[in-house]
Amino acid sequence: MRKRIAIVGAGLAGLSAAALLAKKGFDVTVFEKNATPGGRANRLVTPEGFTFDTGPTLLLMLSSLKKLFKKLDRDLNDYMQLKLLEPSYRVFYSDGTEFNSSTNIALMTKEIREKLQNEKEIESYLRFFSYLSRLYRLTIPHFVDRNYRRLSDFINPKSLYYLATLKMLGSLYRKVSSYFEDERLRMLFSFQTMYLGISPFEAPSVYGVVTYMESGEGIYFPVGGMYKIVESLERVAKEYGVNFRYNSEITKIEKEGGRAASLTINNSTTEKFDVYLVNADLPYAYETLLGETPKKNVVPQNGDLKTSSSAYMMYLGVDKQYTHLLHHNVVFSADYKRNLDDIFERQVLPDDPAFYVCIPNRSDPSLAPEGSDAIYVLVPVPHRTPNVDWERDEPAFRETVLKRMSERLGMTDIKDHIVYQKTFTPDDWASQYNLWKGSAFGLSHSFFQSAYFRPQNKSKTLENVYFAGASTVPGNGIPMVIISGSLAAARIEEDMS
Ligand SMILES: Cc1cc2nc3c(=O)[nH]c(=O)nc-3n(C[C@H](O)[C@H](O)[C@H](O)COP(=O)(O)OP(=O)(O)OC[C@H]3O[C@@H](n4cnc5c(N)ncnc54)[C@H](O)[C@@H]3O)c2cc1C
Secondary structure (H helix, E strand, C coil), X not given: CCCEEEEECCEHHHHHHHHHHXXXXXXXXXXXXXXXXXXXXXXXXXXXXXXXXXXXXXXXXXXXXXXXXXXXXXXXXXXXXXXXXXXXXXXXXXXXXXXXXXXXXXXXHHHHHHCCCCCHHHHHHHHHHHHHHHHHHHHHHXXXXXXXXXXXXXXXXXXXXXXXXXXXXXXXXXXXHHHCCCHHHXXXXXXXXXXXXXXXXXXXXXHHHHHHHHHHHCCEEECCCCHHHHHHHHHXXXXXXXXXXXXXXXXXXXXXXXXEEEEEECCCEEXXXXXXXXXXXXXXXXXXXXXXXXXXXXXXXXXXXXXXXXXXXXXXXXCCCCCCCCCEEEECCCCHHHHHHHXXXXXXXXXXXCEEXXXXXXXXXXXXXXXXXXXXXEEEECCCXXXXXXXXXXXXXXXXXXXXXXXXXXXXXXXXHEEEEEEECHHHHHHHHCCHHHCCCCECCCHHHCHHHCCCCECCCCCCEEECCCCCCCCCCHHHHHHHHHHHHHHHHHHHC
């Protein structure tokens, strides 16, 4: 009889694991609380003709998606047409400088020379880039794309050598500052840790790998939108026989003698499986579905689990095009550190927020009506905290963000052109996807929540319970959760053989 595997959640990690396990011959059922797959990688299509990807917009480290499709005996190019975006994005500094960031060394050199007028920093850029490239090539196979079963998998002569020679443990901002004197370049090469929901002042410098994913490997976009990735994975999973059950929230996983015994769907029916793979956010799942403290399953066991920041979102359909904006645009606040401290230390809404604006119809005009822009705005904010009552504070914060867009991006008439709008707060991340503390990016990526120290993908107390997704190994972001799905599938397969 084929082993029956239940997967809780159809996020990107759940979809990846489902397809891989079904291909290996397991009988796989995916339960998803929402009506559609993708989780945070969702899509919004409006009656006015705007299409928004509501979560991830940057496809980084394409090799991870390619590798997954290869393992599934599929060619990624048969499923989507990918565009490499050049320049990668435009950065807007508070001193009025506009800088085009690129994977192209000649263009970067020109931008540093002409826009920053800082000839000396060209040499620093080349040295830093060489460091980043080595860091990336060593980190991914040795620390990211691997399962940790014991401490020696993490602490061994080779890893200690890499940790020491690449000085992976100081803060990323400090590392970047050791190369650059120009604060604008320090910001440019460190802010990427915000994709992991951690401040660059706190993130270990090993997370320079994310900077490299952008500046070395480039940013891709699937024509039609990021949701193509979700649709393609669901399709392949179905081709291998995965059974998808939408609108099916798992409300409890019952335990019996050191094993999970059954799960309850929508507080009503109960079903039994051999293996339970949880893609729902790990700390939420431990607390709510398994009735356990996540701490019990983490090393070291002192101290609370730290979660990442969150995101306030605005999806705006406007009947006008702001042509000076590219597909991706990053707006820095005047005081980089203060903005980050508002989010991570003081946990308040920043009064001068940094933000990111995505206009996907620059790359695929079919995503907005002719002459219009689909404008996605992501503002980094604290995860749920008693300091912010979103019900009360959201209208004023929305005004602050629109004012900043007007001042910093010259979108002075934006309010007159909005024909569609929707906002999304940390409360919505919590209620729609069961994200712990409404944090958009899962558990934080501090040193003691990375690699071997991150909650692992197999329960320490329940023999047949596994995890995949942003809050387990290796971490947050599309490439990481795809790897997470593969690692969990490999571990289950090994344990079952
Ligand atoms: C605003 C935003 C922007 C981002 N931008 C980028 C980007 O540009 N590039 C990038 O690489 N990454 C980005 N990310 C990160 C990326 O989206 C995530 O890392 C990834 O989508 C997480 O996938 P996952 O499978 O871990 O979890 P999820 O997407 O959270 O999937 C988990 C699924 O489980 C379901 N679920 C939860 N509880 C239950 C239950 N009890 N029963 C049944 N189902 C349940 C949820 O509904 C969800 O569908 C972004 C994230 C956000 C929020």
